[in-house]
Structures are given as C-alpha cells and as structure tokens.
Amino acid sequence: MNVKQEQYNQVIPPEGHEGPGFFATRFDKVIGLARKNSIWPLPFATSCCGIEFMATMGAHYDLARFGSERLSFSPRQADLLMVMGTIAKKMAPVVQQVYVQMAEPRWVLAVGACASSGGIFDTYSVLQGIDRVVPVDVYVPGCPPRPEQIIEGFMKIQELAGKESLRRRYSPEYKELLKSYGI
Amino acid sequence: MTPEENNIASKITRRFGAGILKTDTSSDMLTVTAEKGIIHEVIRVLKEDKEMNFSFLTTLCGIHYPDEPLPLGVVYHLHNLEEKLRVRIKTFLTADFPHVPTVTDLFSAANWMERETFDFYGIIFDGHSNLKRILNVEYLDYFPLRKEYPLEDPTREDKDDRYFGR
Numbered sequence: 001m002n003v004k005q006e007q008y009n010q011v012i013p014p015e016g017h018e019g020p021g022f023f024a025t026r027f028d029k030v031i032g033l034a035r036k037n038s039i040w041p042l043p044f045a046t047s048c049c050g051i052e053f054m055a056t057m058g059a060h061y062d063l064a065r066f067g068s069e070r071l072s073f074s075p076r077q078a079d080l081l082m083v084m085g086t087i088a089k090k091m092a093p094v095v096q097q098v099y100v101q102m103a104e105p106r107w108v109l110a111v112g113a114c115a116s117s118g119g120i121f122d123t124y125s126v127l128q129g130i131d132r133v134v135p136v137d138v139y140v141p142g143c144p145p146r147p148e149q150i151i152e153g154f155m156k157i158q159e160l161a162g163k164e165s166l167r168r169r170y171s172p173e174y175k176e177l178l179k180s181y182g183i
Numbered sequence: 184m185t186p187e188e189n190n191i192a193s194k195i196t197r198r199f200g201a202g203i204l205k206t207d208t209s210s211d212m213l214t215v216t217a218e219k220g221i222i223h224e225v226i227r228v229l230k231e232d233k234e235m236n237f238s239f240l241t242t243l244c245g246i247h248y249p250d251e252p253l254p255l256g257v258v259y260h261l262h263n264l265e266e267k268l269r270v271r272i273k274t275f276l277t278a279d280f281p282h283v284p285t286v287t288d289l290f291s292a293a294n295w296m297e298r299e300t301f302d303f304y305g306i307i308f309d310g311h312s313n314l315k316r317i318l319n320v321e322y323l324d325y326f327p328l329r330k331e332y333p334l335e336d337p338t339r340e341d342k343d344d345r346y347f348g349r
Binding site: 089090117118122123124125126128 | 318319320323327332334335336337338339341342
C-alpha cells in the first residue's frame with residue numbers, strides 16, 4: 001500500500017492499527033501530521049531574501065506543495081513567522097510584536113544572513129540577528145539563499161512541527177525561553 | 184568660477200566682509216564658507232535678495248573632520264531654480280559647543296534635515312521646534328557618524344579579530 005501512495009506523492013500515514021474501515025493511531029501523531037502539512041506562513045520580507053521567497057511561492061518552486069498555499073498576512077492566523085531580510089534596530093520591536101500576536105503553536109524561520117546574524121550589516125543601525133528579539137527555530141544561511149534552501153529550511157520546520165510533543169509549549173523550559181526574551 | 188558665481192561671491196563678500204572666510208569653486212559649484220554667527224543672515228540674504236533669489240534649499244547635512252580646529256560642520260545647498268544656479272554654504276563649529284541657529288524660519292524643508300543632522304552628528308540647531316532623533320532608535324546614546332565612534336555594532340560578541348585579519 002505504501003508503495004502506491006509514494007507513487008502518487010501522498011503523505012505517508014504514521015504507524016497504527018489498520019482494518020477494514022478503520023485506522024487507529026496516536027493522537028499526537030495525527031495532530032503533528034495535520035500541523036506540519038498545513039503551515040500558514042507569515043512572510044516578513046524586508047529585502048532581497050524576500051525576492052527569493054517570492055520565487056519560492058511562485059509556480060516554479062511552489063511552496064504550496066508543502067501545504068503552505070495560503071500565506072497569512074495577519075499574525076493571528078499564522079503558524080510560522082518567516083523573517084527574510086535586514087531588520088533595522090528600529091524595526092526590532094515590530095518583529096517582536098508580530099511574534100507576540102501569533103497564536104501557539106508558532107515557529108520562526110530566519111531566512112538569510114541578515115535575519116540570522118545581521119550579515120554584512122555589522123553597523124550601529126542594524127539588529128545583529130532576529131534571535132535578539134524572538135526565539136528562532138531554524139536558520140537558513142545564504143545571501144540571499146536560493147529557493148531550494150528556503151524550502152529546505154521550511155522542511156526542517158515541518159519536521160519540528162510533526163515531531164513536537166503536544167505539551168512542549170507548556171513546559172517550564174519553553175516558558176523560561178520566552179521569559180528570557182521578555183515575551 | 185563663472186561670471187554669475189563671481190558676481191554672487193563678490194556681493195556676499197561685500198555685504199558681510201570678514202564674516203565670509205572663503206569663497207571658492209569645488210566640484211563645479213560655488214562654495215561660501217561663513218562664520219557661524221552670520222550663517223542665518225547669509226542664507227536669508229541669498230534667499231530674499233531679488234537678484235540672487237536662491238529660493239530652494241536642496242539639502243542640509245553635517246560633516247565631521249576630527250583633526251581640524253573646528254571639527255564639526257554644517258553644509259547647506261541652495262538652488263536658484265530660475266537662473267539654474269546653485270551655491271554651497273559651509274560653517275564650522277567647535278566640538279564643545281556645536282550650536283548653530285536654525286533655518287526652519289526661512290525654509291520649512293530644513294526641519295527634518297536639521298533633525299537628521301542632529302541625529303547623526305549631535306549638532307544643535309538653536310530655535311528648532313522639535314529637535315529630536317528622526318532616523319535612529321530613540322535609545323541610542325551617541326552620534327553614530329562622528330568619527331570617534333566605531334561603525335560596527337558594539338553589542339556583537341561573535342566577531343573574533345583573527346578571522347578578519349586584524
């Protein structure tokens with residue numbers, strides 16, 4: 001059965017018990033599967049990495065294949081904050097506020113050198129990496145990264161979303177992490 | 184120096200005498216260096232004199248020459264749109280007392296430019312109605328384009344000099 005599904009590029013079901021007319025598996029696996037294949041990204045694009053992201057969303061690379069057909073321009077409905085480009089220090093509180101407005105579970109992808117570390121802009125006006133204001137799950141290197149790299153980063157986020165325990169967001173470590181950012 | 188520029192230079196020099204420190208042409212443009220005490224009056228005359236008629240403030244910015252006796256400067260560019268003439272006016276200040284009168288009463292466009300100059304060089308424009316930072320974050324505690332401050336972000340910890348040939 002799995003062979004046939006792979007042939008049609010379908011999502012492979014998690015381990016479980018199968019019989020005529022029913023399939024039983026673990027709740028967290030089903031939820032993880034649903035979450036990882038329906039991530040709504042919020043694109044926070046400020047410069048050239050944003051242009052690469054436009055290519056990633058376009059027909060040729062087609063991020064919609066990964067369940068992200070629908071971008072969310074409101075943080076309220078977004079699952080993934082994709083920060084693509086240089087973030088000026090004056091913009092830092094805005095990035096943090098967008099993150100705060102997102103509902104749990106939420107992930108953050110830092111795309112490109114600037115979002116990851118400030119990049120070549122080691123200067124008084126530029127934030128030296130968005131991990132100074134929000135916790136980051138995956139960093140994508142490159143200046144700018146190619147769409148393939150952005151997709152790879154996105155798939156790493158999917159991996160996290162699929163495997164994450166349902167209770168991780170209530171853990172003291174997670175609360176401590178947010179507290180260290182003043183969120 | 185073209186005859187028109189020569190005319191303007193001699194007119195300004197005649198009017199203000201020793202207050203005009205230098206008139207020359209650099210980068211194809213008449214440059215008048217004036218003492219800071221008369222700078223407002225010089226700009227007012229250039230604007231309001233019917234023959235000179237420099238009615239447009241193209242730009243206003245600061246500059247820092249740390250080795251000069253008067254290290255901080257303000258540069259104004261004026262434009263006579265009808266005669267297609269431009270003039271550059273400079274004035275220099277001490278680092279201890281970087282005060283210069285505002286020209287917002289003559290040109291409203293100077294408002295944001297003076298704020299920007301204050302933001303980056305700490306030059307204080309006396310009489311400006313709202314002199315506060317415009318581009319940088321409010322909590323910045325120095326003037327980043329002054330030469331004594333490093334360009335690099337002072338909070339970055341991961342930069343090891345060995346990797347940068349220093």
